[in-house]
């Protein structure tokens with residue numbers, strides 16, 4: 001893959017208890033994209049349970065670990081019709097919930113990490129016609145596609161982009177599968193809070209370390225680790241703590257389906273096996289059968305334990 005001999009790395013600590021001891025819970029490499037051969041270590045803070053990667057790729061490594069074929073940059077292009085059908089049903093029920101909470105059918109809405117605009121397109125089709133839809137996206141080609149589809153898009157890294165002219169503008173911010181990628185989630189939440197007007201609603205979706213697949217595959221293969229791109233892995237408690245600390249009132253936290261994490265957990269275990277490596281290519285987020293089986297397991301898990309490895313937290317800016 002043309003990997004550099006040594007990837008620039010930096011150290012990291014727990015967001016909440018930087019001096020608390022940590023336990024090494026697992027290690028693994030980039031089983032999904034094979035961008036670098038390096039092994040990365042997962043640590044769990046013994047004080048609060050937050051899981052983090054340390055050492056982790058440094059800023060200069062970003063272009064290496066996010067290849068141009070990264071799925072989030074071209075979701076619309078690769079999504080199969082059957083999976084799109086189910087995605088629309090699931091996201092549609094969420095849109096109804098946002099609408100009840102926001103209670104303003106002319107609100108400005110921002111999708112932070114909008115990729116090629118797939119979620120914005122769902123909001124346009126299923127949300128109120130008066131919503132003004134905008135996005136922030138770091139990948140230039142994806143941002144261009146989202147802009148071509150008619151959305152107002154700012155291109156750049158959430159953690160460094162100058163967003164001053166958007167401050168206080170939004171009634172709803174969606175931050176889905178993004179916060180775990182940031183180098184400083186506290187600063188990212190602070191920046192997003194600035195974008196919202198008082199009373200504005202925030203939806204955060206992120207992997208949850210408490211579900212079945214996170215436990216079964218916790219030594220390194222769990223799909224939610226997405227090694228080495230997920231720097232922090234939360235649960236309901238640590239994510240709520242971060243939001244409350246930044247001036248939000250938590251409205252609800254619930255477990256949501258995450259079949260892709262099961263499928264990639266199996267993929268990663270196979271990809272690491274010299275004998276079974278060939279089978280790994282059958283396990284990815286666009287494989288209907290593995291995704292369907294995983295979704296059924298998640299439905300059972302949520303019904304019996306009220307838990308999965310993906311959580312949605314809704315909060316309101318005070």
Ligand SMILES: [Zn+2]
Nearest residue numbers: 014017045048
């Ligand atoms: Zn901690």
